[in-house]
Amino acid sequence: MPWQRKHPKFTTDGKKKSVKAIYSACKKRRGRSRYLLSVNTAIQKDDSIMSVKLVFVRNRNKRNDYLVLITTDLTLSVDDIIRIYGKR
Known part of the structure; x- marks a missing residue:
């Protein structure tokens, strides 16, 4: 059986959405912010x-990617999450 990647669904506003759908639906932070978006779900x-x-953090290598x-x-806090992930 071939390997399949299963994308989880998150419940936001009472609806199940993918990560892409959440990113598209929410307003992003503009400018040179450390992060683009933070959502509790x-x-x-x-x-x-x-x-x-x-x-959602901007990919430094690809500006349009996250x-x-x-x-x-x-x-x-968002800054703590980014700092902890950066240590990994």
């Missing part, structure tokens, strides 16, 4: 629903 895994924060950082710790 939820993801369903099996029978449980987990609250997560999505942080990276998505996901965390379950909603108390972290």
